[in-house]
Amino acid sequence: MTAFRTIGLIAKKDDPRTGEMLGRLIALLDAHKASVVLDESALAYLPDSGSPGSPGAKAKVVSRKMLGQVCDLVVVVAGDGTFLSAARSLVDQNTPLLGVNLGRVGFLADITPDEVSARLDAILRGRFIEESRFLLDARIRRAGDSGEGTFSGIALNEVAIHKSEMTRLLDLEIIVDGHHAYAQRADGLIVATPTGSTAYALSGGGPVLHPSLDGVVLVPICPQISGRPIVLGGQSTITLRLVHSSPTKARLSCDGQKGEGIEPGDCIVVRKHRPELRLIHPEGHDFYATLRTKLHWGRGLG
Numbered sequence: 001m002t003a004f005r006t007i008g009l010i011a012k013k014d015d016p017r018t019g020e021m022l023g024r025l026i027a028l029l030d031a032h033k034a035s036v037v038l039d040e041s042a043l044a045y046l047p048d049s050g051s052p053g054s055p056g057a058k059a060k061v062v063s064r065k066m067l068g069q070v071c072d073l074v075v076v077v078a079g080d081g082t083f084l085s086a087a088r089s090l091v092d093q094n095t096p097l098l099g100v101n102l103g104r105v106g107f108l109a110d111i112t113p114d115e116v117s118a119r120l121d122a123i124l125r126g127r128f129i130e131e132s133r134f135l136l137d138a139r140i141r142r143a144g145d146s147g148e149g150t151f152s153g154i155a156l157n158e159v160a161i162h163k164s165e166m167t168r169l170l171d172l173e174i175i176v177d178g179h180h181a182y183a184q185r186a187d188g189l190i191v192a193t194p195t196g197s198t199a200y201a202l203s204g205g206g207p208v209l210h211p212s213l214d215g216v217v218l219v220p221i222c223p224q225i226s227g228r229p230i231v232l233g234g235q236s237t238i239t240l241r242l243v244h245s246s247p248t249k250a251r252l253s254c255d256g257q258k259g260e261g262i263e264p265g266d267c268i269v270v271r272k273h274r275p276e277l278r279l280i281h282p283e284g285h286d287f288y289a290t291l292r293t294k295l296h297w298g299r300g301l302g
Helices: 018-031 064-070 080-093 113-124 287-295
Strands: 006-011 035-039 060-062 073-078 097-101 128-133 136-141 151-155 158-163 170-176 179-186 188-192 215-221 230-233 238-242 250-254 260-262 267-272 277-282
Touching: 006 018, 006 064, 006 080, 018 035, 018 073, 018 113, 035 064, 060 064, 064 080, 073 080, 080 097, 080 151, 097 113, 113 277, 136 158, 136 250, 151 158, 151 250, 158 170, 158 267, 170 188, 179 188, 179 215, 188 238
Parallel strands: 006 035, 006 073, 035 060, 073 097, 097 277
Antiparallel strands: 128 277, 136 151, 136 267, 158 188, 158 250, 170 179, 170 238, 188 215, 215 230, 238 267, 250 260
């Protein structure tokens, strides 16, 4: 009997490989007598999706909101961008995610297309690794706000503040657990989870954090004069204030999404989101092997 009975599929948009991969997955799931539920994004990429004999003919099609309510596993056939979107959509429903990588890097979607049959077969037979990854909750609060704030968002990789004008730097005050930590003039600031430490934060010069760490890293974007990344405890409440003296408006983004405008005087409150994401890896998954492969560590040695 399969370890998961009802399995949802989310697909990457505008990729010619998507339909073929979905067909392979549905055939494998059918062989394990698992029920298949398609996210609305996946249906359009199945060949002959409207015909009775098509791979998804027997599959139920639901909205993303419903997917987590009816499935006990969701497979994301995509790159990390689509995986991040799925994580934000499904984390509050405690639905585990598994990624099949159709992207370029794939730190999160870590099953390659050529190994999907063997890997998924093993996972459906109960041979897999499950781990938890926490997300960040970010809220914009304006002076005088007494409620939940003017904007809220969640992020698996990072919350970032960045300038919306070409030349002016941002003046930011960083407050940790109610204590003034430091001030920073820069193009912006990244607050990253351990998951996100290999994404935008890494390109900004931040350290790689092991996924098991309960910590967040603050990485300045092109700081003026000086600026170093700092790692804080994962339970910290971080407040980033765009000071009134700054003439420059800025934007808040979560996982690289369009985000929301920030005005001088606004505060962005960032803290750990609950619950955490359940992430499924194939048996034998090794974080360090992933780093060596994706970041090309050790090439040219020997």
